Amino acid sequence: MDQYAVFGNPVKHSRSPWIHAQFAAQTGAELEYGAREVELAQFEQQVLAFFANGGAGLNITVPFKERAHDLAQVLSDVARVAGAVNTLYQDARGQLVGDNTDGIGMLRDILQNGGVLRQRRLLVVGAGGAVRGVLPNLLAEQPAELLILNRTADRASALADRFRDLGSVRGGGYDLLTNASAAPAFDWIINGTSVGLSGGLPPLPTNVVSPATWGYDMVYGPGQTAFQQWCINNGAERALDGLGMLVEQAAEAFYLWRGVRPETAPVIAALRHALAAVD
Ligand code: ATR
Numbered sequence: 001m002d003q004y005a006v007f008g009n010p011v012k013h014s015r016s017p018w019i020h021a022q023f024a025a026q027t028g029a030e031l032e033y034g035a036r037e038v039e040l041a042q043f044e045q046q047v048l049a050f051f052a053n054g055g056a057g058l059n060i061t062v063p064f065k066e067r068a069h070d071l072a073q074v075l076s077d078v079a080r081v082a083g084a085v086n087t088l089y090q091d092a093r094g095q096l097v098g099d100n101t102d103g104i105g106m107l108r109d110i111l112q113n114g115g116v117l118r119q120r121r122l123l124v125v126g127a128g129g130a131v132r133g134v135l136p137n138l139l140a141e142q143p144a145e146l147l148i149l150n151r152t153a154d155r156a157s158a159l160a161d162r163f164r165d166l167g168s169v170r171g172g173g174y175d176l177l178t179n180a181s182a183a184p185a186f187d188w189i190i191n192g193t194s195v196g197l198s199g200g201l202p203p204l205p206t207n208v209v210s211p212a213t214w215g216y217d218m219v220y221g222p223g224q225t226a227f228q229q230w231c232i233n234n235g236a237e238r239a240l241d242g243l244g245m246l247v248e249q250a251a252e253a254f255y256l257w258r259g260v261r262p263e264t265a266p267v268i269a270a271l272r273h274a275l276a277a278v279d
Contacts, residue, residue, distance in 0.1 A: 003054065004033040004257065007046065008061035011035045015271065016059055019250045022270065023262035031056070043067050051090055057257040058088040059250070065100075065129055072098025081136045081166070084129055087253040099256055102130075103137030105249025106218070106242075108264075113240055115214055117141035117188065124148045125202045126192035127155035127171065130218055134192070135159070139166040147186075149174050149204075151193075174203055185210035189236075191217045191227045201226055206234045215239035220246065222275045243275075244268050 006016040012035065020033035038046050043064050048071075050058060060068040068085035069075065076099040079085045085098035110117065122143045124131055127150035139146060146169045150156035153173030160171030170176075177184065184207040193202050196219050209215075215231030220243035224232075231239035247268045255261045 002029075002031040002056040003050075004031060004057045004059075005050065005055070006033075006035050006059040006061055007038045007043070007050075007064060008035075009037050009040060009063065011037045011061065014061065015246060016061075016250060019247055019267060019271070020254065022267045023251065023254050026262050026266075027258075027260050029258060029260070038064070044071050047071060047088065047096075051088075051096065056089065057253070059253055060086050060088060062129070065133065069098055072096050074098070076100065078103060078136045081163070082133050083162075084133045086133065086249065087256055089257055099253075100133055100136075101249040101252035101256070102133040102245070103135070104252050105247075106134050106216075106245040107137045107141065108248040108252075109240065109244035110216065112244070112248075112265075113238075115188075115216075115238075115240075117143050119144045120187035122146045122188045122190065123186040123204075123208060124190045124192060125204065126150055126194075127152070127159045128192065128194070130194075131192035132159060132162075134190075134218075135163050135169075136166065138190075139163060139169065142167060143188075144168065145170075147171070147176065149176060149202075151203075177205060177208065184208055186213060189213060189215050189231065191215070191219075194219075196225050196227050199226055201230050209234040209236050211235050212237055216242075218242040218245065220275075243271060247271060 014035045017033050024031050065084035073095040074097045079098045079100040082100050087099045091097050148156040148171035156171030160169045163169050213236040215236050217225045217227040220241040228239035247264050251262050251264045
């Protein structure tokens, strides 16, 4: 039976084993997908041992995505540009291939919800690993403008520099908004910070929201996240959470490994239902 797993630390709350079990059932695939909490010092060794023992594919989560990028022998374009890998497998020659499906997962979720990024003004909040992983796909949609804001301004400007060749991208601290002369409202506000995990909000002024704004929170919870509520309360047209992205990035990894694209809509609905039941 083909063996897959997600490696991370911590990893015990990962939904990936459940999601991949749904995909396997749906496509009639015989596979096992586990979650392994890997000690920080052991990551490279455990990845290599997993594939040496016949493992078919890995997902990589926090805090190992950059190390997975460094370990891979072959990188997809997106993984190379992002500097982070969330999916590993071996090619026909036995080389370790690293890809990153986070950005395509987010994009699919946005498109399936009827969202449009092309020629739109995007505000991305946060400049950590989560944001870095999705920027190549966001910029490939050719937004009119992409502004990255972060508490630590240097991280945002460094990220903007890294992606400058891919489009109109700027980065800095939250004060960039106060100093900006252009229209304050954005078509999209994407929250890639971790403040929501402790119930907080990124420190944005409310005038970045207009009735045409769509919010996107890269995290999710049983109900609406604090950031989704903030968007809606300030008049945004819609606000999505990261649950669809989670399922879509998993589906894309499943496709890379097995050449079969599972249906995501029923899995998103089932996960939404399961989360609400726990609430
Ligand atoms: P991840 O891999 O999940 O992106 P990360 O690299 O630690 O994790 O990034 C977390 C992001 O949330 C960063 O943009 C961080 O801002 P800093 O770069 O200034 O640390 C942001 N963040 C975390 N807590 C925050 C807070 N209380 N207020 C504002 N931003 C916060």
